[in-house]
Amino acid sequence: MSLVEACTIVLGDLLSGIGFDDAPLDRLEIIDDGSALPTSWPITANAVAALAAVGLAASRLDELRNGVTAPVSISTYHAGLSMACSSYLTVDGKSAKFRDPFTGFYEAANGRWAFLHGNFPHLQDGVLKLLGVTTVDDVARAVRTRDPFDLEALGIANGLCIAAVRTRAEWEAEAQYTAIKALPLIEFERLDNGTPRSSASGDQPLSGLHVVDLSRVIAGPMAGRTIAEFGGDVLLVSGPGLPSIESLVIDTGFGKRSATLDLASPKDRATFEALIAESDVFLDAYRPGSLPGRGYDKAMLTRLRPGLVHIDLDAFSRSGPWAARRGYDSLVQATVGMCWDGENPPENLPCQPLDYLTGYLGALAGMVGLIRRMEQSGSWAGRLSLARTAHWMWNTYDHLGPQVDAPSTRPSIDDARSRGYLVPYDTAFGAIEALRSPLQSPDWRWLAPPAPLGSHMPDWI
Structure with a gap:
């Protein structure tokens, strides 16, 4: 084909x-x-x-x-x-x-992986607080001792972006997949x-x-x-x-x-x-x-x-059950089995x-x-x-x-x-x-370049 x-x-x-x-x-x-x-x-x-x-x-x-x-x-x-x-x-x-280097895959307990998203300061600060650490350098150590599904549940409860990394089969067993x-x-x-x-x-x-x-x-x-x-x-x-x-x-x-x-x-x-x-x-x-x-x-x-x-x-x-859950592209990839085969380290x-x-x-x-x-x-x-x-x-x-x-x-x-x-x-x-x-197409084009947030009046032209 x-x-x-x-x-x-x-x-x-x-x-x-x-x-x-x-x-x-x-x-x-x-x-x-x-x-x-x-x-x-x-x-x-x-x-x-x-x-x-x-x-x-x-x-x-x-x-x-x-x-x-x-x-x-x-x-x-x-x-x-x-x-x-x-x-x-x-x-x-x-x-x-x-992309903030904080965001990515972290080895968790029991041979599992977690994905943490912290591209915005408030999300990163929230994850640090949840893990009970004060610096980014301590995050990998803290995650290594934790069950990623427990971390994910805590993240959802606190409006944070944490995912347990799943295989496709694990994702398809979730109620959210159904x-x-x-x-x-x-x-x-x-x-x-x-x-x-x-x-x-x-x-x-x-x-x-x-x-x-x-x-x-x-x-x-x-x-x-x-x-x-x-x-x-x-x-x-x-x-x-x-x-x-x-x-x-x-x-x-x-x-x-x-x-x-x-x-x-x-x-x-x-x-x-x-x-x-x-x-x-x-x-x-x-x-x-x-x-x-x-x-x-x-x-x-x-x-x-x-x-x-x-x-x-x-x-x-x-x-x-996850209808109100926060998420970004890379976190959703990790959740729905697009990143991990269950054996090799995951990657987006x-x-x-x-x-x-x-x-x-x-x-x-x-x-x-x-x-x-x-x-x-x-x-x-x-x-x-x-x-x-x-x-x-x-x-x-x-x-x-x-x-x-x-x-x-x-x-x-x-x-x-x-x-x-x-x-x-x-x-x-x-x-x-x-x-x-x-x-x-000859007539399809953007009429203006991008502008900083708040550059214009809230009205129609």
Whole structure:
């Protein structure tokens, strides 16, 4: 089976699964120029499928809104690189890739392993306190005497990011696996009935559409960034004082504006509700229950804006005993059996496919929701999770088998630059280079470079 054939199979299953069976596949070109990722996982097929589906949805919106039937072209090599997007970001000539050395695998008791995530200071400090140590140097010693499942349970109870590293068989024995398996990859729900809504045409598929982006690190912001690529007016709304990682703010900030609002302030709540009242898509990538706990559940949001498309992204899904559990790509990988065979030391995949795939799928959900709003009326909701995306990846692995011709190393920044994949930008952060979008069409582009958090007023343009 060729790589293009494999990608086409995965794409067909994806489109059928979300009810986008009439996607304009005749506009799609998949260019087979090999794989970029050094892994036996067939991640390239998932990446091409997710990105191609996004492109086809954008093309359909362009047709519905502007009368344009835009072609969609994607390279298999470039799609693979997009799963490691932040690894190709430079600021003033230096790699901006960030990962705190605290985060990673630790040998635990009984020949087991634990994964600790501490990329944010409050998470790292919480783990140190839980372990009863005061320095990072003491962490490995403390974990070595502990049962990783006990640590995981304590971590969940304290809102921290600790995972017992599992084999696939161990993950599939968990109640959370059973709950996630029962869910579709993107779970769509019609929230209400109403008249079909359209909007003025523009230069791009989503021109003139307003998107409220409430997200941080990495999947949610990638969904907003992808929508911005097609002309959507995406406003990232952050709370005051929340920790951030600058390289990820840059990497996921293309095309967006960024404002700060405090939802504990009556004045800022009024501003927030005014934004929603003129929005088309609402993206919520905070922990389940966080925004509803502040009074902004789906019913409230659709009362403010009938016809809203609401997208939820989280770590472990809305269902099962871990529905409210915190999680990030690397931690979910460790939990769902993607990193450990039960014998050799565990290691994460050479990219962050759960984040980037879920981000692209989140953008796809938003665009399919907009298509349904135009064609069928009503308000729509789409739900996704990193763990459900992992299940999709496992299904792809089972269907296609391991990739046999993977490269031995991931391309360097110089390699990506020599292939013409890096684009320079002048920004408030400095001179940056970033991986250009893997979806290519003459009129699809980000309209602005990334900006620091809170750089803009909380209003629509």
